[in-house]
Amino acid sequence: MIRLTNVGLKYDRGPEILSEVNFHLRPGSFHFLTGPSGAGKTSLLRLLFMSLHPTHGQIQLFGQDVSRITTSKRAPLRRRIGIVFQDFRLLEHLTTWENVALPLRVVGKRLDDYKEDVTDLLQWVGLGDRMHGYPSVLSGGEKQRAAIARAVIGKPELLLADEPTGNVDPQMARRLLRLFIELNRLGTSVLIATHDHQLMRQFKAPRLELHDGHVRIV
Amino acid sequence: MSGSYDRPPDRPGMRGLGSSPRTPEYDAYDDGAVVTQQGGRTSTQSRDPAYGTYEPEPISPDSLRTDYERVSRPDIYVPTREARKVQSLTAPIVPAGSVTGRSLTLVITIMCFLACLTVGAVYMIRQSANAWLRDIASEVTVQVQAKDGTDAEKLTQQVATYLGQQAGISKVTVMSAAESAALLEPWLGPIDDLNALPLPRLIAIELDRAGTPNVDAVREGVEKQFQGVTLDDHRRWQRQITTITHSFSLGGLAILALVAMATTAIIVSATKSSMASNREIVEVLHFVGATDRFIAREFEKHFLRLGVRAGLVGAILALAVFTLMPTIVQILGGGSLTLSELHRLVGSGSLDMAGYVLMGIVVVVIAALCMLTSRFGVFRILNSKH
Ligand SMILES: Nc1ncnc2c1ncn2[C@@H]1O[C@H](COP(=O)(O)OP(=O)(O)OP(=O)(O)O)[C@@H](O)[C@H]1O
Numbered sequence A: 001m002i003r004l005t006n007v008g009l010k011y012d013r014g015p016e017i018l019s020e021v022n023f024h025l026r027p028g029s030f031h032f033l034t035g036p037s038g039a040g041k042t043s044l045l046r047l048l049f050m051s052l053h054p055t056h057g058q059i060q061l062f063g064q065d066v067s068r069i070t071t072s073k074r075a076p077l078r079r080r081i082g083i084v085f086q087d088f089r090l091l092e093h094l095t096t097w098e099n100v101a102l103p104l105r106v107v108g109k110r111l112d113d114y115k116e117d118v119t120d121l122l123q124w125v126g127l128g129d130r131m132h133g134y135p136s137v138l139s140g141g142e143k144q145r146a147a148i149a150r151a152v153i154g155k156p157e158l159l160l161a162d163e164p165t166g167n168v169d170p171q172m173a174r175r176l177l178r179l180f181i182e183l184n185r186l187g188t189s190v191l192i193a194t195h196d197h198q199l200m201r202q203f204k205a206p207r208l209e210l211h212d213g214h215v216r217i218v
Numbered sequence B: 001m002s003g004s005y006d007r008p009p010d011r012p013g014m015r016g017l018g019s020s021p022r023t024p025e026y027d028a029y030d031d032g033a034v035v036t037q038q039g040g041r042t043s044t045q046s047r048d049p050a051y052g053t054y055e056p057e058p059i060s061p062d063s064l065r066t067d068y069e070r071v072s073r074p075d076i077y078v079p080t081r082e083a084r085k086v087q088s089l090t091a092p093i094v095p096a097g098s099v100t101g102r103s104l105t106l107v108i109t110i111m112c113f114l115a116c117l118t119v120g121a122v123y124m125i126r127q128s129a130n131a132w133l134r135d136i137a138s139e140v141t142v143q144v145q146a147k148d149g150t151d152a153e154k155l156t157q158q159v160a161t162y163l164g165q166q167a168g169i170s171k172v173t174v175m176s177a178a179e180s181a182a183l184l185e186p187w188l189g190p191i192d193d194l195n196a197l198p199l200p201r202l203i204a205i206e207l208d209r210a211g212t213p214n215v216d217a218v219r220e221g222v223e224k225q226f227q228g229v230t231l232d233d234h235r236r237w238q239r240q241i242t243t244i245t246h247s248f249s250l251g252g253l254a255i256l257a258l259v260a261m262a263t264t265a266i267i268v269s270a271t272k273s274s275m276a277s278n279r280e281i282v283e284v285l286h287f288v289g290a291t292d293r294f295i296a297r298e299f300e301k302h303f304l305r306l307g308v309r310a311g312l313v314g315a316i317l318a319l320a321v322f323t324l325m326p327t328i329v330q331i332l333g334g335g336s337l338t339l340s341e342l343h344r345l346v347g348s349g350s351l352d353m354a355g356y357v358l359m360g361i362v363v364v365v366i367a368a369l370c371m372l373t374s375r376f377g378v379f380r381i382l383n384s385k386h
């Protein structure tokens, strides 16, 4: 599913964030990605999401080399990936409901076909009473849940989540974790970047530990 | 990874699996249900037995919120937009206001107005010129300039008789000296003594439209037979009218080309600025897997609507101008004479069905131009960025 070979990453003039990163995540796997703040977790996820090109090395995604992928070829691959950003990236002028439905709209599905799915999922993540409001009035945790709902609504083959439980209480975190586990059981590969040790204790999954630009799997 | 949940496996199942039918009502906080999606459909279903052994902690909506959230969002704060009765499910992804402002609409309206005026004016001129040419084409004038001492009247009669015998001529009308003088009156004023002026006598010939009369042969014959007789089939006049209408048409085309260029340039820059101000939306659309084509469509929708709306308004304004033209001329001090001169120049001054169709075409072209320009603008910007 994901294979990184000697991947190195450097922002313009900065130091090397990642160097000689090698790992392979099989389809249907579940991994945590940890490491101190600033270690490069977000950067690694961005590499996997093709919004960054590696400075060197090769990244394979769904069996394709995406290290130098062009914009036009990115869209079909991204439809197979769900991503939760650390800063949510919800669109302020659309309602929460519309934000969550966006991935389905983009692939050309008809409203009648996905209407109930979106409502169901929003209720499941506890946003049933806020879904027709705008994200700007949501709390941090609510925004986070909306972002997660948007990431999973299309039932992606790969889920990348950047601190998906950073803004919610432990109870909600557990609930969201369960959502990820369910998704994983249905065949989605999951990679969750997190600092939350409590969360990682709740579910035994291999960890990718990022340290000094290297990745170690434990 | 299985069995590593946070609850002891010996807790009783949350519901009698398979025994009682599921309530149709969906419980938002029912942890026993899982969200699954098969073939794009999300459905809720019971866990399989291995996972059906969880006792959900009762979660009330309030307990889903952290203390911070509970405190930071007092209940009084209900945004007005949330209270809208109609739930928005498919709001435009790119907000219309961020793309097509009022000034842009105004400019496109003016462009369409100018285009319609040009098309309408050229069309009218061509119409009336064609009508003229049709009349003139079947008319030939013969001038009889009697030499000193010869009897003009007699010569004219002889010529008329001769012409009447030629093939392809349907009617010969001899104009009297007074009639000829009347034709000159607008230029020379009332003429008191007709004989003081060496006025030529005129014979009007109407050609038979059905056949193809050989005007040149008739001319040769009549000019050989009689002295001082010339035949004018208005060819020079026809050529001049044609040249004038052609130049009008060319000028109109030039104006249309300029209008099209200006419209394109305006739309290109409007596309650029709307892409810039909606950068975040474009980014998020890319994140959720939108193709360039999809993004372009979201933008071009607004430009198409702008083109249609501005185009229609522009066309209606142009029609109003054509309709009110006689009134305007009158207000500017033109009498009925001016009006009739104007009519002679631009025909009846009103558009027929074909004219309306032409205006419709202008609107369609303007709208299509707006849409396509913005589409290619979006493509170009998207492809130049990465
Ligand atoms: N666009 C950028 N340009 C330059 N440097 C960047 C950029 N984005 C990130 N960095 C740098 O790369 C390093 C890794 O950042 P990254 O966001 O990947 O860390 P992280 O592990 O996600 O941290 P956190 O846990 O705080 O989210 C940081 O030192 C950051 O300053």
Ligand SMILES: [Mg+2]
Pocket: A041, A042, A043, A086, A162
């Ligand atoms: Mg980060």
